[in-house]
Amino acid sequence: MNEVRSTRRRQAEQRRVQLIDTALNVFAQKGLDGATVKDLSEAAGVAQGLLYHYFRSKEDLLRAALERHYFLPELRRITSPDRDRPAQEVLLDVSQGFAAMLRERRPLLQVMIREAPTNPAVAERIARAQRESVRLLSDYLGSRVEAGELRPHDTQATARLLLYTVLMSHLTDTLDQPFLTAVVETILHGVAAR
Amino acid sequence: MNEVRSTRRRQAEQRRVQLIDTALNVFAQKGLDGATVKDLSEAAGVAQGLLYHYFRSKEDLLRAALERHYFLPELRRITSPDRDRPAQEVLLDVSQGFAAMLRERRPLLQVMIREAPTNPAVAERIARAQRESVRLLSDYLGSRVEAGELRPHDTQATARLLLYTVLMSHLTDTLDQPFLTAVVETILHGVAAR
Amino acid sequence: MNEVRSTRRRQAEQRRVQLIDTALNVFAQKGLDGATVKDLSEAAGVAQGLLYHYFRSKEDLLRAALERHYFLPELRRITSPDRDRPAQEVLLDVSQGFAAMLRERRPLLQVMIREAPTNPAVAERIARAQRESVRLLSDYLGSRVEAGELRPHDTQATARLLLYTVLMSHLTDTLDQPFLTAVVETILHGVAAR
Amino acid sequence: MNEVRSTRRRQAEQRRVQLIDTALNVFAQKGLDGATVKDLSEAAGVAQGLLYHYFRSKEDLLRAALERHYFLPELRRITSPDRDRPAQEVLLDVSQGFAAMLRERRPLLQVMIREAPTNPAVAERIARAQRESVRLLSDYLGSRVEAGELRPHDTQATARLLLYTVLMSHLTDTLDQPFLTAVVETILHGVAAR
DNA sequence: GATGAATGAGTGTTCATTCAT
DNA sequence: AATGAATGAACACTCATTCAT
Numbered sequence: 001m002n003e004v005r006s007t008r009r010r011q012a013e014q015r016r017v018q019l020i021d022t023a024l025n026v027f028a029q030k031g032l033d034g035a036t037v038k039d040l041s042e043a044a045g046v047a048q049g050l051l052y053h054y055f056r057s058k059e060d061l062l063r064a065a066l067e068r069h070y071f072l073p074e075l076r077r078i079t080s081p082d083r084d085r086p087a088q089e090v091l092l093d094v095s096q097g098f099a100a101m102l103r104e105r106r107p108l109l110q111v112m113i114r115e116a117p118t119n120p121a122v123a124e125r126i127a128r129a130q131r132e133s134v135r136l137l138s139d140y141l142g143s144r145v146e147a148g149e150l151r152p153h154d155t156q157a158t159a160r161l162l163l164y165t166v167l168m169s170h171l172t173d174t175l176d177q178p179f180l181t182a183v184v185e186t187i188l189h190g191v192a193a194r
Numbered sequence: 195m196n197e198v199r200s201t202r203r204r205q206a207e208q209r210r211v212q213l214i215d216t217a218l219n220v221f222a223q224k225g226l227d228g229a230t231v232k233d234l235s236e237a238a239g240v241a242q243g244l245l246y247h248y249f250r251s252k253e254d255l256l257r258a259a260l261e262r263h264y265f266l267p268e269l270r271r272i273t274s275p276d277r278d279r280p281a282q283e284v285l286l287d288v289s290q291g292f293a294a295m296l297r298e299r300r301p302l303l304q305v306m307i308r309e310a311p312t313n314p315a316v317a318e319r320i321a322r323a324q325r326e327s328v329r330l331l332s333d334y335l336g337s338r339v340e341a342g343e344l345r346p347h348d349t350q351a352t353a354r355l356l357l358y359t360v361l362m363s364h365l366t367d368t369l370d371q372p373f374l375t376a377v378v379e380t381i382l383h384g385v386a387a388r
Numbered sequence: 389m390n391e392v393r394s395t396r397r398r399q400a401e402q403r404r405v406q407l408i409d410t411a412l413n414v415f416a417q418k419g420l421d422g423a424t425v426k427d428l429s430e431a432a433g434v435a436q437g438l439l440y441h442y443f444r445s446k447e448d449l450l451r452a453a454l455e456r457h458y459f460l461p462e463l464r465r466i467t468s469p470d471r472d473r474p475a476q477e478v479l480l481d482v483s484q485g486f487a488a489m490l491r492e493r494r495p496l497l498q499v500m501i502r503e504a505p506t507n508p509a510v511a512e513r514i515a516r517a518q519r520e521s522v523r524l525l526s527d528y529l530g531s532r533v534e535a536g537e538l539r540p541h542d543t544q545a546t547a548r549l550l551l552y553t554v555l556m557s558h559l560t561d562t563l564d565q566p567f568l569t570a571v572v573e574t575i576l577h578g579v580a581a582r
Numbered sequence: 583m584n585e586v587r588s589t590r591r592r593q594a595e596q597r598r599v600q601l602i603d604t605a606l607n608v609f610a611q612k613g614l615d616g617a618t619v620k621d622l623s624e625a626a627g628v629a630q631g632l633l634y635h636y637f638r639s640k641e642d643l644l645r646a647a648l649e650r651h652y653f654l655p656e657l658r659r660i661t662s663p664d665r666d667r668p669a670q671e672v673l674l675d676v677s678q679g680f681a682a683m684l685r686e687r688r689p690l691l692q693v694m695i696r697e698a699p700t701n702p703a704v705a706e707r708i709a710r711a712q713r714e715s716v717r718l719l720s721d722y723l724g725s726r727v728e729a730g731e732l733r734p735h736d737t738q739a740t741a742r743l744l745l746y747t748v749l750m751s752h753l754t755d756t757l758d759q760p761f762l763t764a765v766v767e768t769i770l771h772g773v774a775a776r
Numbered sequence: 777g778a779t780g781a782a783t784g785a786g787t788g789t790t791c792a793t794t795c796a797t
Numbered sequence: 798a799a800t801g802a803a804t805g806a807a808c809a810c811t812c813a814t815t816c817a818t
Contacts, residue, residue, distance in 0.1 A: 168358035190384035578772035
């Protein structure tokens, strides 16, 4: 009896997850407004009404997706490298880790970036992620300045330079290994002769 | 009579321009889907029907806006500096010029970026602008390598590093003079000690 | 075993009754259309599906409620006073008895009156109750005319006058003892001077 | 030009009125919830969307109908007879006038009575009409007491007795001239023998 | 008996577009 | 050129009902 119930609950939870994940993909392809509830239910292979059994509205479905794919902790980890490791090595790691996260979260991020201008909740999440990742990476760079590996400089600017560039190249589908290597090399040693 | 006609034509042209520009602002605020024809006509202070006198459809209105605010030539100019001027000076000029253009075209760019994922025509315009500006700036950098000011390196990567960063900081509303200066400084000399 | 069965049956019957009575209250508050099956099941503290175990449909639930709270016999009793008792005494009794019945059956009557215009079965029940109660009370009044207590007159009109007034004052929540007394007094002796 | 505009406006106003009046009839037949917007638009011979050009919502359409068919002034007039005319004559006038008004406003009143239990605004209108008409008629009766035509008594109760009865007989479709005559006769002289 | 997940027809409402004036 | 009434196809959402468990 309890087993039956918990099986049902588990199935319901699976269905919830399935609905969220298919919705996220449809949202990414067509946009939040462009994706109709019919699109969403057909993509999930269920009746339209079922969506409203699990979510109050289309907007609520988006909220649930943001919840489920919450990425701030991972982003924090990526931008908090061991302060004793050299920047030479770490900056490549960070940019690769960040790029990998972007790749894995592609649909979510596409949707968030698209909806941010009209959805304050989404905008705030993005702003927060940006603030925190820049601060953490900047802190790490500061420690490398203290360690004497890097010269004293505006470490926030450097953090932004790296993160912005990785994000933009991801968004424009022009992110590859050679580019990341070149970016890190440039950030460390510049392109001026000598 | 001819004067009357040309006056009318001029008035019609003015109205067209007014409709396009108010539409662009409304699109930027509410998104293309989010902006109703009623929103557009009210913002312009005209009846709904009038929009269809000047444009076939909402989509056509967007096309006209893209046409009117065509920015590729300006972007080309910005990213084609005099090859004899030193990078030290030019890179700051370019980033400032690019930033200024972004600032002036803010509503247009907001709309384009938002619609690109679902509108291939828009996506293609963005891709082209990116391709050309990267190529032009990269070419300039190549000439500075030849001139001996810069060391041999992946100049495309450098061009992208600069342009991506300026664009991202514009989009996130974190673009200011000190940041640009720091970015150019870093690109030229890196942040490594020594 | 038999006991178990009959216990079950009794429980089932209790559940049926519970469902009917909570439904009646919800119907009274929100109207038949306004009350959703979810409202009904939540009010009864059961799952939606269970309602369909006991009733074929929402409509059927209403039918069952009408059945269970069938009030015609009681109304007949109230409007069939002992023909030998004086009208002076009887009319107050009748109006009080009728008022008490209306009070006890408030939710049912609210629902019936509300649904009558679109539900012929309900309309017919009301019409029948009206017909019978008017006839019975009219017959009593006729007997009091014969007994010489009342003057010859349209006794149907008098019956309607009394019953309509009690019902309306019930519906408008303005039914109290002084009013009933005044009504009976007026019906018997009128308000003209002399 | 002005004529064109005002013609258009007049036509729009006519359309508004037509929509309200056909809607009122459909509401009366099917109830507010039971009447779909499709029903309403078909009854008016227009597209569904047009209803929303004139009214914000179905509920707003009801509000407009209540507004348009506002009957309180007429009811006040009916229940404010000349204080010098004898009750014998006046009470018949009042009941006939009230009955006529009910007949003319049948659909409106059907809808109002039906919606009152779930629509406070409607309930309040009914309550107010009741309060005012009872008070006005009661005041008249008071003046007839002072004039010596009627004996001192609860004039409010008498007013309610008359108005409630007329309304109820209207609602039950049992309102005819003989009944009104009998009611007035009874109210004035009662049914007790001598 | 009881649950609640699942269905799908239908609802009120929106909105780009057309058209008579 | 300009209006705004009118259309009708879509839309998000609701809800009575069914059904597997």
